[in-house]
Amino acid sequence: MSTTEALRVGVVGLGIMGAGHLRTLAADVPRAQVAAVCDVDVAHARMVAREDARLHVDPIALIRSDEVDAVLIASSDATHADLVLACIDAGKPCCARSHSRRRPRRAWP
Numbered sequence: 442m443s444t445t446e447a448l449r450v451g452v453v454g455l456g457i458m459g460a461g462h463l464r465t466l467a468a469d470v471p472r473a474q475v476a477a478v479c480d481v482d483v484a485h486a487r488m489v490a491r492e493d494a495r496l497h498v499d500p501i502a503l504i505r506s507d508e509v510d511a512v513l514i515a516s517s518d519a520t521h522a523d524l525v526l527a528c529i530d531a532g533k534p535c536c537a538r539s540h541s542r543r544r545p546r547r548a549w550p
């Protein structure tokens with residue numbers, strides 16, 4: 442990826458934090474392009490996300506898709522470990538900020 446190419450970001454979970462991430466990416470990260478979003482609440486996702494972002498209901502499908510370079514995880518705490526591990530498996534950089542103390546132990550046996 443060159444330094445001038447867009448960074449295609451996927452955002453999983455479009456609640457309080459995820460919606461905030463969408464606003465921040467649009468306003469403050471010039472090279473970021475929200476290429477795909479995912480929320481189990483599809484009606485809510487359609488309201489929050491821009492129409493040009495592909496909508497997924499399965500976060501693993503978003504993580505594995507060729508349309509995203511990096512993933513922001515903002516779904517519920519209990520989903521983070523599996524989704525972070527899926528990003529590692531897919532070779533995608535990811536960010537998951539959680540209040541949870543649960544750790545993805547499979548990555549560090």
Ligand SMILES: NC(=O)c1ccc[n+]([C@@H]2O[C@H](COP(=O)([O-])OP(=O)(O)OC[C@H]3O[C@@H](n4cnc5c(N)ncnc54)[C@H](O)[C@@H]3O)[C@@H](O)[C@H]2O)c1
Nearest residue numbers: 454455456457458459480481482515516517518538539540
């Ligand atoms: N709200 C805060 O101030 C805050 C601050 C720091 C970190 N966090 C962390 O951010 C994360 C999200 O918090 P929030 O306050 O935005 O929660 P929220 O409940 O407002 O939003 C979570 C969203 O994730 C969706 N979701 C749940 N399971 C999903 C799945 N399997 N696939 C796709 N989408 C799914 C829900 O439908 C919901 O829209 C949590 O891990 C929380 O600990 C929150």
